[in-house]
Amino acid sequence: MRYRCPVTSDREEHKCDRCDRCLSVMDLKDKVAVVTGAAQGLGRSFVEILLKNGSKVALIDVNKSLGDELKSTLDQEYGRDRTEFFTADVTSEEDLKGALEKIVKTFGRIDILCNNAGIINEKHWEKTIAVNLGGVVRGTYLALEHMKKENGGNGGVIINISSMAGLGPLPVAPIYTATKHGVVGFSRAMAAVSKLADYGVRINILCPWFVKTSLLSSLNSEDYIERFLPLKAMSETMIQKHGCLEADVVAKAFLVLVKDESKNGDALMIDPEGAVFISFPQKAKDLPSTPVNLE
Numbered sequence: 001m002r003y004r005c006p007v008t009s010d011r012e013e014h015k016c017d018r019c020d021r022c023l024s025v026m027d028l029k030d031k032v033a034v035v036t037g038a039a040q041g042l043g044r045s046f047v048e049i050l051l052k053n054g055s056k057v058a059l060i061d062v063n064k065s066l067g068d069e070l071k072s073t074l075d076q077e078y079g080r081d082r083t084e085f086f087t088a089d090v091t092s093e094e095d096l097k098g099a100l101e102k103i104v105k106t107f108g109r110i111d112i113l114c115n116n117a118g119i120i121n122e123k124h125w126e127k128t129i130a131v132n133l134g135g136v137v138r139g140t141y142l143a144l145e146h147m148k149k150e151n152g153g154n155g156g157v158i159i160n161i162s163s164m165a166g167l168g169p170l171p172v173a174p175i176y177t178a179t180k181h182g183v184v185g186f187s188r189a190m191a192a193v194s195k196l197a198d199y200g201v202r203i204n205i206l207c208p209w210f211v212k213t214s215l216l217s218s219l220n221s222e223d224y225i226e227r228f229l230p231l232k233a234m235s236e237t238m239i240q241k242h243g244c245l246e247a248d249v250v251a252k253a254f255l256v257l258v259k260d261e262s263k264n265g266d267a268l269m270i271d272p273e274g275a276v277f278i279s280f281p282q283k284a285k286d287l288p289s290t291p292v293n294l295e
């Protein structure tokens with residue numbers, strides 16, 4: 001059937017701001033994607049939407065049993081050659097470096113990376129920093145060695161998973177908030193580096209609201225929230241008032257960041273009201289401010 005633009009209904013070349021012809025859209029067919037924290041939750045949804053769009057996907061997760069189980073399920077639905085599972089801890093340079101090297105050996109390249117692995121643990125907060133921020137930094141740096149054009153790579157896109165807690169404080173989880181703010185700042189800075197150095201790699205950020213996954217449901221004990229447990233009711237009230245997102249809806253927002261080649265250093269926020277790109281001021285000076293007299 002002949003193409004018809006869903007925006008302007010044009011069938012010929014035209015200019016609009018949303019259709020695949022006018023947007024520079026990344027073709028995902030046979031691209032090689034890597035997802036960390038892939039074995040469940042949002043990571044699994046990102047894996048599935050990439051497979052549905054024709055990509056091959058390397059799954060990375062520290063949970064071997066869940067990863068093996070998902071690989072077996074995906075083999076049934078997509079065929080054994082479309083995915084591979086690699087057990088790795090994103091806090092380990094040796095683990096993640098080795099996994100990415102095996103992926104390049106197996107699939108020949110890396111076009112897409114999703115640094116998704118993340119935890120909430122305000123008690124063992126050093127681990128939260130190591131996974132949520134350290135893991136994103138490590139995954140970005142290691143993947144760029146394979147992806148950037150100056151190294152003979154094909155370029156591509158890196159999507160770092162932050163949170164709405166990366167844009168506004170989540171009082172029940174201050175360390176988690178800090179790590180997610182760090183993911184936003186690091187990713188925006190690395191997007192600028194990639195542009196200036198002509199890596200050919202876009203780096204974008206996804207900032208979801210609360211999503212129905214095991215991470216959210218596992219937070220009912222002091223083990224994770226510790227001294228901030230009395231503030232849990234604030235989050236529960238927000239969730240009761242506005243609801244929770246389904247992971248497959250968040251995956252659609254993820255796909256926008258992957259496919260839209262005009263997006264680099266961009267943050268896409270999604271909550272039950274929809275998805276919006278965040279407009280950051282160009283410089284800190286442009287932030288809303290109130291002068292202070294220091295005399």
Ligand SMILES: NC(=O)C1=CN([C@@H]2O[C@H](COP(=O)(O)OP(=O)(O)OC[C@H]3O[C@@H](n4cnc5c(N)ncnc54)[C@H](O)[C@@H]3O)[C@@H](O)[C@H]2O)C=CC1
Pocket residue numbers: 036037038039040041042043060061062063066088089090091116117118119131135161162163164207208209210211212213214215216
């Ligand atoms: N669930 C939610 O409400 C929201 C989650 N997010 C973020 O989305 C990402 C995914 O979260 P969920 O799917 O909800 O969590 P989840 O707990 O359902 O899945 C996380 C996966 O990451 C893996 N993982 C954890 N530590 C790892 C490590 N060191 N190395 C490798 N894999 C590791 C786990 O084994 C698990 O399979 C996280 O970065 C989280 O902060 C952001 C906004 C909302």
Ligand SMILES: CCC(=O)/C=C/C=C\C[C@@H](O)/C=C/C=C/C=C\[C@@H](O)CCCC(=O)O
Pocket residue numbers: 120162163164165167168169170171172173208209210211215216219232234235236
């Ligand atoms: C129940 C404990 C809890 O809050 C767990 C959260 C777990 C993970 C989800 C996290 O990534 C989602 C964060 C969503 C934040 C939503 C809005 C923020 O801007 C915080 C707003 C806080 C406020 O308005 O007071």
